[in-house]
Amino acid sequence: MGILSVPGAALAQDASPAAAQAAKAQTAKPNVVVLATGGTIAGAGASTVNSATYTAAKVPVDKLLAGLPELAQIANVRGEQVFQIASESFTNDNLLTLAKRVSQLAKQSDVDGIVITHGTDTLAETAYFLSLTVHTDKPIAVVGSMRPGTALSADGALNLVNAVSVAGSKDARGKGVFVTMNDEINTARDVNKDINIQTGAFKSQWGPLGMVVEGKNYWFRAPVKRHTMNSEFNIDNIDKLPQVDIVYAYGSVQPTAVNALVDAGAKAIVHAGTGNGSVADRMVKPLQDARGKGVLIVRSARVPYGFVLRNAEQPDDKYDWVVAHDMRPEKARLLTMLALTKGANTKELQRMFWEY
Numbered sequence: 001m002g003i004l005s006v007p008g009a010a011l012a013q014d015a016s017p018a019a020a021q022a023a024k025a026q027t028a029k030p031n032v033v034v035l036a037t038g039g040t041i042a043g044a045g046a047s048t049v050n051s052a053t054y055t056a057a058k059v060p061v062d063k064l065l066a067g068l069p070e071l072a073q074i075a076n077v078r079g080e081q082v083f084q085i086a087s088e089s090f091t092n093d094n095l096l097t098l099a100k101r102v103s104q105l106a107k108q109s110d111v112d113g114i115v116i117t118h119g120t121d122t123l124a125e126t127a128y129f130l131s132l133t134v135h136t137d138k139p140i141a142v143v144g145s146m147r148p149g150t151a152l153s154a155d156g157a158l159n160l161v162n163a164v165s166v167a168g169s170k171d172a173r174g175k176g177v178f179v180t181m182n183d184e185i186n187t188a189r190d191v192n193k194d195i196n197i198q199t200g201a202f203k204s205q206w207g208p209l210g211m212v213v214e215g216k217n218y219w220f221r222a223p224v225k226r227h228t229m230n231s232e233f234n235i236d237n238i239d240k241l242p243q244v245d246i247v248y249a250y251g252s253v254q255p256t257a258v259n260a261l262v263d264a265g266a267k268a269i270v271h272a273g274t275g276n277g278s279v280a281d282r283m284v285k286p287l288q289d290a291r292g293k294g295v296l297i298v299r300s301a302r303v304p305y306g307f308v309l310r311n312a313e314q315p316d317d318k319y320d321w322v323v324a325h326d327m328r329p330e331k332a333r334l335l336t337m338l339a340l341t342k343g344a345n346t347k348e349l350q351r352m353f354w355e356y
């Protein structure tokens with residue numbers, strides 16, 4: 001066989017239709033749909049030195065894809081513009097619309113994987129929401145960029161190529177939802193945006209699952225928590241999310257926000273506590289009162305790493321509070337909203353925080 005022969009050519013010499021089909025399958029590229037939602041990856045600045053001063057959510061998805069001929073070598077890619085917004089403006093309705101579209105596409109036999117382009121500010125939240133609600137074993141990669149495409153050393157192009165490569169890979173199947181930034185493959189559950197000005201912004205405290213190098217995935221771990229196919233939440237059955245809010249702890253904090261949120265109808269409050277989710281003495285009673293009115297109280301931490309221990313710092317059993325384990329407040333909010341769609345009580349919600 002000559003050096004330029006293509007894989008499958010030897011099989012194709014066998015005239016049987018099955019062999020021809022097998023050869024075709026071997027060489028066929030995966031079909032990947034890119035759902036665009038905006039963010040810096042679709043941003044544009046006035047000049048190449050504008051890495052931080054620019055307008056997010058400007059470039060339409062077709063233009064983004066057309067600027068990357070490399071994509072055609074790895075997959076049959078088509079784009080859909082779902083939103084064109086900066087991700088700090090994402091709402092619950094945006095989450096529902098996006099997750100439902102991802103779920104529809106994942107059911108199609110002509111779709112092998114899905115990529116979502118997204119602003120980085122709330123990217124980790126959306127990725128976690130998808131991993132909790134979309135029932136599929138097809139790879140879903142959420143991706144953004146820290147610099148707009150107009151800047152020197154723009155990171156979006158390679159991030160997007162890597163996202164398409166992961167979404168189209170058979171070896172990514174069943175591993176859930178990924179965030180593919182800065183050559184790393186991180187699992188949606190663990191990853192967070194940890195710095196607001198460098199390309200290595202997305203980190204998981206438990207480490208990445210792997211890396212993508214020159215279009216090949218190198219896996220080192222697999223997620224152990226429940227996600228996608230094994231989740232008890234299914235976006236196909238969810239049309240509305242209940243009001244869950246976050247209260248931030250700091251020196252001199254007063255109960256004003258807790259009381260206002262309860263009055264505004266919050267069904268649960270995530271307390272972003274100091275240290276190991278500690279709660280100021282003057283906040284304990286207002287939180288207990290809220291719980292007395294039926295509001296679920298979730299104790300999380302504003303400290304980015306580590307995890308909150310049950311009955312350490314506060315007697316959670318006695319107060320009927322829940323701890324968010326290692327979930328940051330904004331992700332604890334998502335799981336709590338989903339739990340409430342199922343009418344979960346504090347015991348069930350606590351079980352979910354251990355499992356997801």
Ligand SMILES: N[C@@H](CC(=O)O)C(=O)O
Pocket residue numbers: 038039040041056085086087088118119120121122144145146
């Ligand atoms: N504010 C932007 C930042 C980014 O995309 O990096 C956003 O989240 O949409």
